[in-house]
Structures are given as structure tokens and as C-alpha cells.
Amino acid sequence: MSADKHLQSWQERFEMAEAMQPLLGKLYRNQGVEVVVYGKPLLNASTIEIIKAHRLVRRHVGEKLRLRESFPFVQALSKLAVKQCKVDIGKLAVNYWRDHTDVSEIENYMAKELADAIDHADDVAPRDVVLYGFGRIGRLLARLLIERTGRSNKLRLRAIVLRGGKKGDLEKRASLLRRDSVHGPFNGSVEVDEENNAIIANGTYIQVIYANSPDEVDYTKYDISDALVVDNTGIWKDEGGLGLHLKSPGASKVLLTAPAKGAIKNIVYGVNEGDITPEDIIVSAASCTTNAITPVLKAVNDKYGIENGHVETIHSYTNDQNLIDNYHTADRRGRSAPLNMVITETGAAKAVAKALPVLAGKLTGNAIRVPTPNVSMAIISMNLNAETSKDELNEYLKDTALQSPLQNQIDYTDSTEIVSSDLVGSRYAGVIDSQATIAEGKRAILYVWYDNEFGYSCQVVGVMQTMLGLTTLSLPA
Incomplete structure (x- = not known):
């Protein structure tokens, strides 16, 4: 040519x-x-x-x-x-x-x-959503909800709840929505309504409410009713703490964007969202790492069976760490995040069992925080019940990523040049790096990339839709 x-x-x-x-x-x-x-x-x-x-x-x-x-x-x-x-x-x-x-x-x-x-009855009423907290995950959830703005949208962001309320706070919050050092500028326009304490983004009117506790807000004053409150603060993780949200008029359900404690269901969208019932009023979307590894582990276990394994997470630093050395209640997290690799604990491996009970007691896990602001990797080392090879395992995982019910959770790459920054903005829970796969006999090691912010937020939206009964018909079947 x-x-x-x-x-x-x-x-x-x-x-x-x-x-x-x-x-x-x-x-x-x-x-x-x-x-x-x-x-x-x-x-x-x-x-x-x-x-x-x-x-x-x-x-x-x-x-x-x-x-x-x-x-x-x-x-x-x-x-x-x-x-x-x-x-x-x-x-x-x-x-x-x-x-x-x-x-x-x-x-x-x-x-x-x-x-x-065709002529499908559109009798499902739109549902109100409140973001309680507006940090890294909260702002990305806002972006994802706003990009779906339209008359037919059933998942409507109505408010965000924050602590504070000092002079200039509203404009600073809006600015953080407009600009993001990792994910780039907001795709659209963001305005501030100082008089009514609101942010207007691409036509979506978002009430900004200030409160110090989940039970302090009367959402009905803002014409918000039967709302799903998405708690992305990470402060309250058990039924008692998260239940405070339900004391606020206008709130009917709560979703936690972190692993929950106690008997609260930990849901990994694509794996066990079918466990959510209409009676479940408090649910957890687990952690970013649990969402990244559980679909892959399910796929491998379904075909080969997993006898046991270990998950090592190479995780980007988070706001929970210090920029420079300073006091921190947790071990090592007080040391400078941009300057150090920091060994820390993770409950992701054990949390897999809540979404995939067949793996209960079979996995261990640990984490290393590294000096990158986003995108992480899980190294999954497994002893299988059946033999395989690198080529066979990769071919199976490729087919899983392209054709299976997990195709929206698992992506697959055979690039020999891909690095972490290439995965910023990935909407998948995890991306299998096939070039790094190791498999021989009953031993296998997989390397799974994941955007621990954006990919996880996409998973959270899926759980939100399931909790509110807003599942979508996909065609062709």
C-alpha cells in the first residue's frame, strides 16, 4: 500500500x-x-x-x-x-x-x-446516590457516574458529604474534580454554585453537605430519598459504624469501598454479586487487590484447581502513608512513601475467601508499597491440582479474558514492553501479563496488573448497580 x-x-x-x-x-x-x-x-x-x-x-x-x-x-x-x-x-x-x-x-x-x-418497558425508577467522602476513590466514582449523565441514566449522583466546610473549601473540592495528577483533566465542565453549596458537573447538580458523622445528615432536606450511600472514607468498617448512615433520613443502603469486618458481605463484581439480595442493606466492595486477584483465581481454580498459593502485592503508595518520614501508627508506613519500598500487610489474600469460599485457608499474602502513585501488581504463586504449561495456561486465560463471563473483569496482554504507567485508566479489575507467566507441572505463577484506583472504581459501580437492581440486559447473548 x-x-x-x-x-x-x-x-x-x-x-x-x-x-x-x-x-x-x-x-x-x-x-x-x-x-x-x-x-x-x-x-x-x-x-x-x-x-x-x-x-x-x-x-x-x-x-x-x-x-x-x-x-x-x-x-x-x-x-x-x-x-x-x-x-x-x-x-x-x-x-x-x-x-x-x-x-x-x-x-x-x-x-x-x-x-x-425493543420496546423494553422502562419502568425502573432512577435511584439516588450519595458519596460519603470525596478522596481518591470518591472523585473517580464521581467521574464514572457523571460520564453516564442523561435522561435515561438510572444511577444518579445527588450529593457528596464532607467534613470541614472552611472558607474556599467548595472551590478546592471542585478543583480536585477538574484536575487529577494521575488520571488527567475531567472530561467536561465543572462549575461551583456558592450560594447553594453545590457543584455542577456536565449538568449533574451535586449537593455538597458538611457533616462530622454519618448519622448527622437529613438527606430529605435536599430532595434525596431511598439513597445508596457509598462510604469511601474507610473510617467505619463494621455493621455498627456503617449502620450509622441508615439513621440519616433519606438513606436506605450503604456500600463500603474497603474490606468490611464481621458478617458483612464482601462482593467482587463479576464473581459473587449474585450473593446480594434485596434484604442486604450494608455491603462491601472489598479492596482493589481482592478485586484484581479474585476473578483470576476463580478462572484458574475452575479449570485446574488450586491446592494452595501466595499473593505478593506490589502496590503503589496511598494517602495512608507519609510523604516524608513522620509518625504513623502502623509499622513502616511512617517512612517516606516516594523514597522507599515499604513492606506492609494486606488482608487481600484472606479476603478472597469471602467472595470465593472454595479457596478458604488456601492463600497467604503480603504487600510491598512502592514509589509510584498508581497502578499495582499482584504476583500470584500457586500449587495446582492439575498439570499445565505456560502456553496452555496463557491460552486459557486469554480465552477467559475474551469470551467468558469474566471478560469485563480480566484483561490480557502479550506485550513485551508494557509497564505500569500504560495501565493508568484501565477499567478492568486485573490485567494478566502473559509474558511473565511461569508454569511447569503443577506449579504456576501469574503476574496481574491493576489500576488500583480506576479499575477498582469501575468494579464498585458494578456493585452499586447490583445493589439497586439496575442490572442491564446485554445483547447479543
């Missing part, structure tokens, strides 16, 4: 992606339809991200999907009365072009494949 043809091909793809964007936006805002390509979300995606999503189709089916081949499916989708579902146009297009050579039957094909979602 000549240089001009390469440029012409790129121009065609770019223009097709640009033409897709308004259709994708209207489908979500007006009909609650989220479009994906083999699981890769296109909601609010840039033209480049749309092009990349199409290129990744080769990983799934061995051949690329051209935008000119998928664009007619987006057009057809926009003409159908489809509501409140997730539609994978990548799978639809690939399946169609295997048996067809022209576009004449696409609309009929789409109507048949999406019949379950």
Missing part, C-alpha cells in the same frame, strides 16, 4: 468514527443504550478510542473489523426502539458479515437479534 493509501485509509476511519460519536451519544442519553465493541465501551469515547476498539477485534476473532463494516449497525440501532441495554455491535457485525456480503439485511438482522430490548 502506498503512503497516500495509508493516509486515505486513516482518514476514512477517522471520519467514520467521528460520524459514530453523535449517534452513540444519543443512543445512551435518550434510550439508555450503551454501545460496546467486544466489551470495550464506546460511551464518551474519542475518535481514536473508537478506532482502537475496532483494532482490538483481531484479538477475539483473528481478523480486524473495519469501521465501515460496523457503522451501518450503529445507524440501524439508532432507528430501533431499543431501550435500557448494552449492545455489542462488534459481535453483531462480525457474526453478520460471516454470512452476508451486503448491507440490505442489516436492519432486519438487528431487529431479530435485539428483539428482547
